[in-house]
Amino acid sequence: MSEIKRIGLLCSGGDSPGMNCAIRSVVRSAINANLEVYGIQRGFSGLLEGNIKELDVSSVGNIIQHGGTILQTSRCPEFHEAETRKEAAHILKRKKIDALIVIGGNGSFNGAYALHTEHGIPMVGIPGTIDNDISGTDYSIGFDTAVQTAIDAVDKIRDTASSHERTFIVEVMGRKSAAIALHVGVCTGAENVVLPSENVNVEEISNDIKRGIKRGKNSSIIIVAEGEKEGLSHRIQEQLKADFELDSHVCILGHIQRGGNPSGQDRFIASGMGYLAIEELLKGNNSFVTAYRNGHVVAAPFDECLEKKSEYLPQYINLVKTLSI
Amino acid sequence: MSEIKRIGLLCSGGDSPGMNCAIRSVVRSAINANLEVYGIQRGFSGLLEGNIKELDVSSVGNIIQHGGTILQTSRCPEFHEAETRKEAAHILKRKKIDALIVIGGNGSFNGAYALHTEHGIPMVGIPGTIDNDISGTDYSIGFDTAVQTAIDAVDKIRDTASSHERTFIVEVMGRKSAAIALHVGVCTGAENVVLPSENVNVEEISNDIKRGIKRGKNSSIIIVAEGEKEGLSHRIQEQLKADFELDSHVCILGHIQRGGNPSGQDRFIASGMGYLAIEELLKGNNSFVTAYRNGHVVAAPFDECLEKKSEYLPQYINLVKTLSI
Amino acid sequence: MSEIKRIGLLCSGGDSPGMNCAIRSVVRSAINANLEVYGIQRGFSGLLEGNIKELDVSSVGNIIQHGGTILQTSRCPEFHEAETRKEAAHILKRKKIDALIVIGGNGSFNGAYALHTEHGIPMVGIPGTIDNDISGTDYSIGFDTAVQTAIDAVDKIRDTASSHERTFIVEVMGRKSAAIALHVGVCTGAENVVLPSENVNVEEISNDIKRGIKRGKNSSIIIVAEGEKEGLSHRIQEQLKADFELDSHVCILGHIQRGGNPSGQDRFIASGMGYLAIEELLKGNNSFVTAYRNGHVVAAPFDECLEKKSEYLPQYINLVKTLSI
């Protein structure tokens, strides 16, 4: 492999808090090693439009504390086509970009890895998605902040729930991933968690609420992962009313969970991942993901990180149930 | 009027952050003046059930910072009936309670004032509702915290909105009151505010979004007051899609806005109101509301504070529009 | 007076959260009225250096939620000299700036008002200082946020104080102003407040702590305004140990209170002040402060707003003492 001098950097897919920390870490680590970094605006779409400019040391000053991403991001379905990727490879070559770093989820990693295998471009994936559902890594940037945002919301609801004897349904993000809902359930002492994969058993929810009332609880909180079809929380609310005569209130947190200042954990891991990305590229590793495994950031083979991972469900469901008796 | 020795204290209607500060202030001010305070649990309902016990100095320690109310609250529709109020008056007499302090909204004030006029019980109203919609007072406890909670949520959405070019619909509380939506609109730089009183003009919203895109904005945020019929935000979302081909995301903040640690303003005004309640009772004023007027807590006649007030709409709508050009 | 077409805008003195909201409001209100706005970087110092450039609608996008000021600020002692102000007037004339808006405290207002009286430049003062100590206005931008930041800190200390039986001394900002310390004292249920003007009576503090212990409190919190000579909190700590055998812990919040996202109240009032600044200028008022009086933003004569105001001390000290019995 010829020497790397100029690195391209983009975010892809849904944004997540902490992406800015990874950007800052990549840029400063690279410049510290006498590399140049070119920021590609708006993901693969921006790459195809040639929306690319150099990032200097100051360009990433004062961004570590802000949510979102200064590079913006986008979804780019046409990147699934080999023809599009060929075009992207040409653009990178023309801009003399020797290696590409992609911050995103497993969908973005698939596009990136195809670009690498088809065109030999050295490629790094940095896991960034609030869903924490990328195979091959225990963690992806943004998850901790998203969970924290939902926890803060439920804590507020607990105040009013305790004052007024109510049932609340709080819908958190997670179309296919149960990770946010499970963590929020454990961390808020929720009485129930509804996962995206399951058929909702409203009777069981109703029984849990009524058992809680009997043992003297004055409120119940049910965490619902949004799932793939909008409106799940409202459907549960209606059924609780129609079939079990239980009133409830719905909160839909939605994209609030994508924003906010990144948490310490997201900043720390993102900083470590950006640093490792440059360190490994300089060692000659030309295809890897900066995965988080067993408490450490390590370079993992790309092909281990291309799937959606299934969650460790049973033990956490059990934990939620045991701790909310 | 015979001398007051024992005061009853209750919260009524929806809870609001800062009620605990008012409770603490009433209890400590009263004890400092050698009065006894009896806390009535769960509002007028609890009064009718005799759910009453003495509050000492320590009972209100370490509560100033917590949302909700240690006395809990409830709605009590049967208090609209004279017969029920007669029963309440008997219970107060039996418990030797010489005066009653009610923390709540204008509905609760109506019940309290009727109890006073019909049975001669010295009565104080302390304005407490997140809606800030009580006539005769510029402020009611909880409004600032509720607005702040919604602002914090919209700030987070701004992060992700800027990263990904999106339109967001954020539904805030306010069945009949526009106050929260207007303040949140001004304070977050929202592009639109939909008020509970109006027929929603989705075409105008669509035009504003498209104008924003044209002038280079990469996101639009629309604040919607929930109104009286659930589901308004989703109806706007559907119409934006069906008629104007605009995608949008919905967040429903719901009861999150009722909870949370009370803000400095809520703590300060609640503390001042509780203090004035005792001071005025001791001066022999036996029927008043601790109203906030022109920046000060004053004793106002009860009958000025019994209505829902209409909002100062036009100038704030204008402010939102001017500042989001 | 000839018609105003181009407005200069600067921040001066210490920065305060909410200045960005005022900047945004001035810029958008002005452009909406077909005026041009020129931002002057780094206060009067920047004016003298000609550090001036036009602000368009987008330049103030996405800043409403951020602390600090995009225009930066500075102290400029040489502006006390008439010669310097003459120079400033020349620069404004050369840049065709017809009116100047200054966001700052009473010191900055004195310089601004002198520039107006000596050179006839239409002049607006927008009160912005966390100390809330400008005469002629009930409020200055930043105060609410600064108080809130200190409250949040003391709330955290309360958690640990309750777990471990301790005395804490928390030093808040306020060299000459007691406003922050008093508000924080009321809002956190502090046991004592030490004001900048007074001789500290450590014996009284010690007595209060010991009385608290006797009545069963497991912690005491003392709020100290920093005063003009650094190190006050540590001196109190040492004296409590040496003379009264009381251990205590010190926190110095310092400049934390100047930063942070502006609170709802700061955003709302700052937005209203910026709007009124333009509205009044267009009406021909060529010398005023956007003061906050009796709950409203109004145009006040400049010469009423040039002093440091003394605080309404006795009643709030009394409130702190009564509520922490």
Add this chain to the structure above:
Amino acid sequence: MSEIKRIGLLCSGGDSPGMNCAIRSVVRSAINANLEVYGIQRGFSGLLEGNIKELDVSSVGNIIQHGGTILQTSRCPEFHEAETRKEAAHILKRKKIDALIVIGGNGSFNGAYALHTEHGIPMVGIPGTIDNDISGTDYSIGFDTAVQTAIDAVDKIRDTASSHERTFIVEVMGRKSAAIALHVGVCTGAENVVLPSENVNVEEISNDIKRGIKRGKNSSIIIVAEGEKEGLSHRIQEQLKADFELDSHVCILGHIQRGGNPSGQDRFIASGMGYLAIEELLKGNNSFVTAYRNGHVVAAPFDECLEKKSEYLPQYINLVKTLSI
């Protein structure tokens, strides 16, 4: 070993946010397994005073979100003596407590482990200290929250630093431990971190500040671990002024870092540790620490967790330096 029926639970040493989550998890997991739990107030001191009472399911309701510990905590130097521990063993026997769970740091673990080895009492250690300095576990409850609190403070300072060109010294907790200072340094983009172990090189700090100014930074932030001798930050401030003519401002966060609502990570790990404590006790393991290793909560031998651990310093110092160029 005879069957375990009744468990004692206490907190010892400095309190840390998340202790309440561990308490809740122990109590609910135990009751769910038909065990009884007795809460011991105020640590080993409270044990010696017999300050013990049963905890039922409701006693730990609504505490998961609060900092501090409902059991309070204390330091108990006399527990270093065998005689004292003998007395404690008697008291436990008299109260029919079959096993003890101690939440605290390595000092508390030493006392607990001695009680186990000398008197055969089944013993569990749950790591709880904000310093994260217990050997044998990657994590101790409270560290994430403490780091987050300091990060939030520094973020606020960044706002004002950027507006006004200043140098700030922020002192964080850590008498012997560098962990908080290092994490805060990485996560806030600090320009320098001063560790408790080192001789402070103020000249190097001065050079870094001046280099930053030269490359266009308008502020510098230095994170200082408090160390064992109070006043370190002020000494650095004075030396920067005297020897290098650099003005700076000092913030001392102090015990703020011990309080606050526990973060998601602290709640999650604390919940898992409490659950494992009961699970392992029921399996017959009668001496272990619920350690966090490689991303999982596991039962670790007590004697691996009795030391203060030294930090992984060099690589994190290097990270701070590289990322703040």
